[in-house]
Amino acid sequence: MKQAQPSTIYLKDYRQPDYWITETGLRFELFEERAVVHSELQMHRHADSPADAELVLHGVELKLLSVKVDGQPWPQDKYSVDDKTLTLRDLPESFVLACVTEIEPHKNTSLEGLYKSRSMFCTQCEAEGFRKITYYIDRPDVMSVFTTRVEADKSQFPLLLSNGNAIERGELADGRHYATWLDPFKKPAYLFALVAADLEVVEDRFTTCSGRDVLLQIFVEAKDLDKCAHAMLSLKNSMRWDEETYGREYDLDIFMIVAVDDFNMGAMENKGLNIFNTSCVLAAQETTTDAAFQRVEGVVAHEYFHNWSGNRVTCRDWFQLSLKEGFTVYRDSEFSSDMNSRTVKRVEDVQHLRSIQFPEDAGPMAHPIRPASFIEISNFYTMTIYEKGNEVVRMIANLLGKELFRRGCDLYFERFDGQAVTTDDFVACMAEVSGRDFSQFQHWYEQAGTPRLAVAGQYDAEAQTYTLTVEQSCPATPGQAVKPNFHIPLAMALVGRRGLLPLELEGESHGVETVLDVTEKQQQFVFSGVSEKPVPSLLRDFSAPVNLSCAYSRDQLLFLIANDTDGFCRWDAMQQLAVAVISEQAEAWRAGESLVVDVRLVQAMRQLLQDESADRAMVALMLALPSLPYLVDLLDSPDIEALHHARATLRQHISGELQALLLDTYHSNMSDVEYQPSAEQIAQRSLKNACLAYLSLQSDFSAIERIQQQYQDADNMTDKLAALAAMVNSNSLHAETAKQAMLDDFYHAWKHEALVVNQWLQVQSACALPGGLERIKALMAHEAFDIKNPNKVRSVISIFCGQNAINFHDASGSGYEFLADQVIELNALNPQIASRMIVPLSKWRRLPAAQGDKMKLALERIMTSPNLSSDVFEMVSKALKG
Numbered sequence: 001m002k003q004a005q006p007s008t009i010y011l012k013d014y015r016q017p018d019y020w021i022t023e024t025g026l027r028f029e030l031f032e033e034r035a036v037v038h039s040e041l042q043m044h045r046h047a048d049s050p051a052d053a054e055l056v057l058h059g060v061e062l063k064l065l066s067v068k069v070d071g072q073p074w075p076q077d078k079y080s081v082d083d084k085t086l087t088l089r090d091l092p093e094s095f096v097l098a099c100v101t102e103i104e105p106h107k108n109t110s111l112e113g114l115y116k117s118r119s120m121f122c123t124q125c126e127a128e129g130f131r132k133i134t135y136y137i138d139r140p141d142v143m144s145v146f147t148t149r150v151e152a153d154k155s156q157f158p159l160l161l162s163n164g165n166a167i168e169r170g171e172l173a174d175g176r177h178y179a180t181w182l183d184p185f186k187k188p189a190y191l192f193a194l195v196a197a198d199l200e201v202v203e204d205r206f207t208t209c210s211g212r213d214v215l216l217q218i219f220v221e222a223k224d225l226d227k228c229a230h231a232m233l234s235l236k237n238s239m240r241w242d243e244e245t246y247g248r249e250y251d252l253d254i255f256m257i258v259a260v261d262d263f264n265m266g267a268m269e270n271k272g273l274n275i276f277n278t279s280c281v282l283a284a285q286e287t288t289t290d291a292a293f294q295r296v297e298g299v300v301a302h303e304y305f306h307n308w309s310g311n312r313v314t315c316r317d318w319f320q321l322s323l324k325e326g327f328t329v330y331r332d333s334e335f336s337s338d339m340n341s342r343t344v345k346r347v348e349d350v351q352h353l354r355s356i357q358f359p360e361d362a363g364p365m366a367h368p369i370r371p372a373s374f375i376e377i378s379n380f381y382t383m384t385i386y387e388k389g390n391e392v393v394r395m396i397a398n399l400l401g402k403e404l405f406r407r408g409c410d411l412y413f414e415r416f417d418g419q420a421v422t423t424d425d426f427v428a429c430m431a432e433v434s435g436r437d438f439s440q441f442q443h444w445y446e447q448a449g450t451p452r453l454a455v456a457g458q459y460d461a462e463a464q465t466y467t468l469t470v471e472q473s474c475p476a477t478p479g480q481a482v483k484p485n486f487h488i489p490l491a492m493a494l495v496g497r498r499g500l501l502p503l504e505l506e507g508e509s510h511g512v513e514t515v516l517d518v519t520e521k522q523q524q525f526v527f528s529g530v531s532e533k534p535v536p537s538l539l540r541d542f543s544a545p546v547n548l549s550c551a552y553s554r555d556q557l558l559f560l561i562a563n564d565t566d567g568f569c570r571w572d573a574m575q576q577l578a579v580a581v582i583s584e585q586a587e588a589w590r591a592g593e594s595l596v597v598d599v600r601l602v603q604a605m606r607q608l609l610q611d612e613s614a615d616r617a618m619v620a621l622m623l624a625l626p627s628l629p630y631l632v633d634l635l636d637s638p639d640i641e642a643l644h645h646a647r648a649t650l651r652q653h654i655s656g657e658l659q660a661l662l663l664d665t666y667h668s669n670m671s672d673v674e675y676q677p678s679a680e681q682i683a684q685r686s687l688k689n690a691c692l693a694y695l696s697l698q699s700d701f702s703a704i705e706r707i708q709q710q711y712q713d714a715d716n717m718t719d720k721l722a723a724l725a726a727m728v729n730s731n732s733l734h735a736e737t738a739k740q741a742m743l744d745d746f747y748h749a750w751k752h753e754a755l756v757v758n759q760w761l762q763v764q765s766a767c768a769l770p771g772g773l774e775r776i777k778a779l780m781a782h783e784a785f786d787i788k789n790p791n792k793v794r795s796v797i798s799i800f801c802g803q804n805a806i807n808f809h810d811a812s813g814s815g816y817e818f819l820a821d822q823v824i825e826l827n828a829l830n831p832q833i834a835s836r837m838i839v840p841l842s843k844w845r846r847l848p849a850a851q852g853d854k855m856k857l858a859l860e861r862i863m864t865s866p867n868l869s870s871d872v873f874e875m876v877s878k879a880l881k882g
C-alpha cells in the first residue's frame with residue numbers, strides 16, 4: 001500500500017535556516033560495495049534564532065555511524081534520526097559537527113547522490129541529492145566553502161576529482177590513494193561533485209580577459225578521445241563570449257568536464273567540475289548528427305554560463321529555479337544564435353516551446369515560472385521553468401535594449417555575488433537601471449498559462465488609417481482561475497506590396513517596425529498615413545510567449561510567406577497554412593469524402609524551393625509539416641487517426657506534385673566538401689535530407705535505391721541516419737527486405753558506440769507504420785536496451801509515447817497500458833525518470849472519451865501501485881485532478 005502522502009512545500013513559508021554552515025570538510029572512503037563519508041561542518045546559529053533552536057539536517061538512505069559535536073560524541077538523548085532527518089538539540093552557538101555515514105553507491109539506481117555509472121563513481125546533487133551522501137542542511141541558501149578528500153583504490157580509480165583546485169595528493173596503504181580538493185568559492189551543496197574513475201583526458205588552455213591561465217580538461221573513456229574537439233571548442237567559445245557579452249570571467253585555475261553514460265538529464269554545472277551525459281559532450285562526424293553537434297555546443301555553453309548565473313549568484317530556494325535556469329537558457333540561446341544562424345535558432349526554439357511548453361502550460365501540471373508550491377522539486381525542471389523562463393528574460397532584455405540590459409546584468413552579478421537570491425532581486429536590478437516599472441510585468445513570474453492575444457485589423461482606405469484591435473486573455477490553470485492582465489510586448493509591422501510600410505502612431509513616427517505595449521484587456525492602435533491595405537506582421541521574432549490568433553485569409557498567409565521580412569513570421573505563416581490544410585483534410589477524411597488539396601500550399605512550397613536566395617535551413621524548416629503530436633496538442637478533442645491520415649496524405653501529395661523540384665534540390669545540395677558542423681553546411685544537409693524524406697514517399701524502386709545510395713556514400717551520421725530513417729519509414733514493397741538489412745548493417749557497424757545505438761533505437765521507436773508497440777517490445781528485449789540507463793529509456797519508451805502518436809494512441813489502449821507498466825517498473829528504479837514519462841498520459845482530458853478514459857485508467861493503476869515515490873505521486877495525482 002501507499003505510504004503517507006508526501007507533503008506540499010510553499011514559497012510563502014520560506015524562512016532562513018536556524019543554522020548556517022560556513023565550512024564543509026568531507027572525506028570519502030570509496031570501496032566496491034560501500035562508501036564511508038566523514039563530514040566536518042563548521043556551524044553557526046542564526047543571529048535571530050533562539051538559543052534552544054534545534055538543528056535539523058537532511059539525510060536520506062544513510063546509515064549513521066557516529067555524531068560528534070566539537071570532537072565529543074553527542075549523547076543519544078540529544079539527537080534523533082528518522083528516514084529524512086537528523087535532529088540535534090542543546091547545541092552551542094558555534095561548533096563543529098562531525099558525522100560519519102555509510103552509503104551504498106552501487107545499489108543507487110536513482111542516479112541521484114553518489115552512484116556508479118558503469119565502473120566509475122560520480123555524483124548528482126541538484127536539487128536535493130546531497131542529502132543522499134551525508135547529513136546536511138541541503139538547501140541552496142546555505143553556502144559553504146568545501147574541502148573534499150577522496151580515497152579509493154589506485155589501480156581501479158586513478159582519477160579522483162572534486163570541485164575547485166587539487167591541493168594535495170598521496171598514497172595510502174593497500175594500493176589506495178587520495179586527492180584533496182579545495183573550492184574557495186562558497187556554494188550550496190547542490191553544486192558539490194565527486195568523480196572517481198579510470199578515464200583519459202583531453203586538455204587545452206584558455207587565457208582569460210585579465211590574463212589568467214586556465215587548464216581545461218575533458219575526461220572520457222579512451223575510445224572517445226577523438227570525440228572531444230567540438231566540446232572543447234564550444235567551451236573556449238563560451239568562455240570568450242561570456243567575457244565579451246556579459247563581462248564575466250572564469251574564476252578558478254581549472255575547469256573540468258567528465259562524461260558519464262548513466263545520467264538523468266543533459267549535464268550539471270557543479271562548480272569547476274561539470275558532469276555531462278555522454279550525449280551532450282561527445283561529437284564526431286561519423287557518429288554524431290548535426291543536431292547533436294549543436295546540442296553539445298549549447299549544453300557546454302549552458303553549463304559554463306551557470307558559473308555566474310547559478311553558481312556565483314545562486315537561488316535562495318527552489319521556487320527561484322528559473323532565476324538561474326531561465327536566465328542561463330537565455331544566455332545559451334543568444335550564444336548559439338551568435339555562433340550559428342539567429343533566425344533558425346529562434347524558429348527552432350519557438351517550435352520546441354510551442355510543442356512542449358505550451359501543452360504543459362495548458363495541462364494539469366501548469367505552473368508559473370516561479371511556482372508557489374511543489375511536492376517534489378525534481379518535477380519542476382520543466383519546459384516552463386527553462387524555456388518560458390528564457391522567454392521572460394528575453395522580453396526583459398528586449399524591453400530594456402542591449403545596453404541597459406547589460407547594465408542590469410552587471411548590477412545583478414556585482415550586487416549579489418556570493419549570495420542566494422530571488423527572481424524579484426533580478427527584476428529589481430532591471431528596474432533600477434532602466435527606471436521602468438515592472439510591477440505589471442511581474443505577472444509573468446506569478447501566473448501560469450499561455451496568454452492569448454486575439455488581433456484584428458481594419459483598414460480605412462479613405463482615412464488612410466489601419467486599426468489594430470488587440471484583446472488579451474489567459475486560460476484558467478490549476479489554482480488560478482482569473483488572472484490580472486499581462487504586459488505583453490507585441491512586435492509588429494505592416495507589410496505592403498513593396499515592403500514594410502512606415503508606421504505612424506498618434507502623430508509619432510515608429511520607423512517600419514515597432515513594439516506595442518499590450519497592457520489592457522482590450523486596446524486599439526490606430527496607424528495613420530497608411531497608403532494601401534497592408535497585411536499585419538505580428539509577434540515578430542516571437543516577441544512574447546503567447547498564442548496569437550488573427551483571422552488571416554490563406555492568401556494573406558501566402559503573402560506573408562512571400563513578402564514578410566521577419567523569418568519567424570514567414571515560417572509561422574507557413575505553419576498556419578499547413579495546420580489549416582491538414583485540419584480540413586482530416587475533416588474530409590472523417591466524413592468519408594475526398595477533398596482536393598489546396599494548391600496554394602504546394603505552390604508556396606514550390607516557390608520556396610525555387611528561391612535561390614532563401615536560407616536553406618529555413619526552407620527545410622518551412623517544408624516540414626507540423627508534427628502529429630503538435631497537431632494533437634493544438635486541436636480540441638483531436639481525432640488522431642484522421643489527423644495522421646490527413647498529414648500523411650498531404651506529404652504524399654507534396655512529394656508527388658514537387659517530385660522533379662525536390663529531386664533537383666536534393667542533387668544540388670549534395671556536397672563533397674570536407675564535413676564541418678557549420679551553420680552553412682548544416683543548412684545544406686537539412687534541406688537535402690528534407691527532400692530525401694519527401695522523395696522516399698514515392699513507392700518506385702528508384703526511391704529505395706536513392707536511400708541506399710545515400711546510406712552507402714554518407715561520410716557523416718547526419719546523412720547516414722537520414723537515410724536509415726527514410727528506409728525505416730518507407731512503406732514501399734521494395735523496402736521490405738532492404739529495411740531489415742539496413743537496420744542490421746547499422747547495428748553491427750555501431751554496436752560498440754552506445755550513442756549511435758541510441759539513434760538506431762530512436763529511429764525505430766518513432767516509426768509511425770503499424771505495429772509500433774510490437775516493435776517497441778522487441779527493442780526492449782534487444783541486447784542494446786537497458787532500463788537502468790536513462791538514455792536508452794528516452795530513446796525507446798519516451799520517443800514512442802511522446803512522438804509516435806499514431807501508435808501510442810492505438811484504439812485498444814495498449815499504448816497506455818504499456819506506459820503504465822513502464823512507469824511502475826521505473827518508479828522503483830529511478831523516480832525522476834519514471835515521473836517524467838507520465839506527461840503523455842496527463843493529457844487524457846483533452847482527448848476524445850474513448851481514449852481519454854483508457855488513459856485515466858492507466859493513471860489510476862499507477863496511483864494504486866505500491867511504494868510510489870513522491871515524484872510519481874505528485875505527477876499522477878495532479879494528472880488525475882486535471
Ligand code: B3K
Nearest residue numbers: 126127267268269378381
Ligand atoms: N542544473 C541542472 C539540472 C539539474 C536537474 C536535477 N534534477 C542542469 C542544467 O540545467 O544546467
Ligand code: ZN
Nearest residue numbers: 302306325328
Ligand atoms: Zn541549467
